[in-house]
Amino acid sequence: MSYFNGLKNALPKLWNDRVKIVGTLPTKHGYITNNEDVTIVEDEPAKVVLKGQSASEQSFFGTDEYDAKLIIRNGIKIPAGADIYVTDVNGQVTKYKRASKGYSGYFSHQEVAMVRSEKA
Structure with missing residues (x-):
């Protein structure tokens, strides 16, 4: 598997988010x-991939909701339900919530399912 080590180091350089x-x-006091x-x-390189974004699925009340997938390096323990703030290359910050637990079945990265659910 050592031939994949270069891939693990190269991929984050391609992620602009x-x-x-x-x-x-749980914290004990x-x-x-x-x-x-x-x-x-914080300030971790990653890539957001939109699963689907359709104008016809926008609701009457002005919510902007769609599914997305976060691609990020392995070794980060992301609990289910975490809030994820993504800053894109243009400086725009988007908040995602209801994240799934990270799937780290890939050698080079892990994937996290997310939902953006904000008022437009």
């Missing part, structure tokens, strides 16, 4: 454990 991932993790928001990564 930057992500900040915030997840809820003495005898009490609370779930707290924790920044998992």
